[in-house]
Amino acid sequence: MKFPKIHSLKEIAEIINCEYVGDADFQVHGMNEIHVVEKGDIVFVDHPKYYDKALQSAATIVLINKNVDCPEGKALLISDDPFRDFNKLTNHFRPFQFSNVSISASAKIGEGTIIQPNSFIGNNVTIGKNCLIHSNVSIYDNTVIGDNVMIHAGTILGADAFYYKKRAEGFDQLISGGRVVIEDNVGIGALCTIDKGVTGDTTIGEGTKIDNQVHVGHDTVIGKKCLIASQTGIAGCVIIEDEVTLWGQVGTTSGIRIGSKAVIMGQTGVTKSVEGGKTYFGTPIEESREKLKQLANIKKIPEILEKLK
Numbered sequence: 001m002k003f004p005k006i007h008s009l010k011e012i013a014e015i016i017n018c019e020y021v022g023d024a025d026f027q028v029h030g031m032n033e034i035h036v037v038e039k040g041d042i043v044f045v046d047h048p049k050y051y052d053k054a055l056q057s058a059a060t061i062v063l064i065n066k067n068v069d070c071p072e073g074k075a076l077l078i079s080d081d082p083f084r085d086f087n088k089l090t091n092h093f094r095p096f097q098f099s100n101v102s103i104s105a106s107a108k109i110g111e112g113t114i115i116q117p118n119s120f121i122g123n124n125v126t127i128g129k130n131c132l133i134h135s136n137v138s139i140y141d142n143t144v145i146g147d148n149v150m151i152h153a154g155t156i157l158g159a160d161a162f163y164y165k166k167r168a169e170g171f172d173q174l175i176s177g178g179r180v181v182i183e184d185n186v187g188i189g190a191l192c193t194i195d196k197g198v199t200g201d202t203t204i205g206e207g208t209k210i211d212n213q214v215h216v217g218h219d220t221v222i223g224k225k226c227l228i229a230s231q232t233g234i235a236g237c238v239i240i241e242d243e244v245t246l247w248g249q250v251g252t253t254s255g256i257r258i259g260s261k262a263v264i265m266g267q268t269g270v271t272k273s274v275e276g277g278k279t280y281f282g283t284p285i286e287e288s289r290e291k292l293k294q295l296a297n298i299k300k301i302p303e304i305l306e307k308l309k
Contacts, residue, residue, distance in 0.1 A: 001177050001199040002030035003093055009061065009075050012042070015092055016085040021067065022075025028061055031089055032199045033219065035237055035255070042089070044082040083165050087175045090199070094177035097123045097141060110147065122158070128184070140196065146184035152212070154191040157182070161198045161218030161236060174198055176218065183207075189214065189230070205242065217254065229266070241276060 009026035013019065029040030034050075037043045037059035044063040045054035054062050055071055062070075063077040063086060070076050079085045103109075103121040110129035115121065119137040127133070128147035137151050140158025151157075157180045164171040178197025182188070182204045189212035196202055197219040204210070205224040214228055217236035222228070224242045232246050235254035240246075245263045252258075252270040259276025269283030281288035 001032060001090075001094065003028070006040075009077070012061070012089070013077055016077070016079065016088050018085060019067075019078040020076060021070050021078065022061075026061070026075045030199075031086070031093075032059070033197075033237075034059070036200045036219070042077070042086075044086040046082040083172065083174065090175045090177040094142075099123060104141075116153075134190075140180070142179045143182070143196075144179060145182045146186070146206070148185045149182055149187070151188045152190040152192075155188055156193045158196045159193055161195050163198060163218065163236070178202065178219065180204075183224075186210070192216075195236070211248075223260070244276075 007028045008024060009020050009022055009028060010024040012028050027040060028042060031042040034043050034054060034057050037057050039058060039060050041059045042061040042063055043054050043057055043059035045051055046065050051068060060074045061077060062074065063079055063082045065079055065082050067078050099122060104123045104125065106123050107121045107125040109127045112130040113127055115133045116135040118135050119133050121139050122141040124141055125139050125143045127145045128149065130147055131145060131149045133151050134153040136154050138156045143158050160176040161174065163174040165174065176196050176198050178199050179201050180194050180196050181201045183206040185207045186204050187209040189210055191212055192210055192214045194202060194216040195218040200219050202216060202219055203221045205222055205226065207225040208222055210228045211230040213231050215233045217234055217238065219236055220234055220238040222240045223244065226240060226243060227245045229246060229248040231248055232250045235252050237255045238252055239257040241258060241260035243261045244258050247264060247266040249267045250264050250270065256270060257273040258270065259274060261277045262274055263279040264270060265279065265281040265288055268281050268285055271284045274280055274285060279288045280286065282291040
């Protein structure tokens, strides 16, 4: 998430009431999660196990709970609770905006686009030309939709990320300030849920078609011309390259990559990253030919045991 304007390190420290290490005028452009940070971004870290990863990341401002040696060219924000203060920054720069109308006055809707009854279009949403939004679709704030997109009834774009920190009193949610971006010629079935990024974008690439009852987690990026069948669940921060096929009831773990033109057969659990151009099956996931050979051999076990008697 980029801020509307560049801020100084001192200004950011004042917002969250914390100390800082570095030049008071050090430039801060935005904030992001560690897997997508860029120069000028803030990243937060609150566990020693991940200090080095955060300090060596592309982020140039580290919101951290200990005063450590600061790498050259970077700055620190010293907080007793970086998780809490990251949320403060999200609320400051992208606060929740109440709406009491079906289509926000700040929404931009392209020529030829049809919006069926009982749909909700939030603040600062952009919808391109010749789209069809069926009834009871909810499109949360800041969502971007391209041209010639079809979204079927009951789908929700832009719900919060499923991202929590466990505390003694319960679970604390990391507030989502990102967006959903739907590119041109995408089709989305009924009753799908696509969560917005925590600070970045959840993206569905051009020409991709999604069946009914599919869930896409926060900050996931789906490539162009993919096919995703019913009841598939895609976790957060997954990269799915172009022309991938996911058949029904596929489930993925977070933070993995599925290579271009891979085919994932139904009910497969994608437990790790996989190369493109191959077909996969099973849990844990393996190339389908190998998995089917294993299953065939398992069926032979009773026959083998009988011969050994």
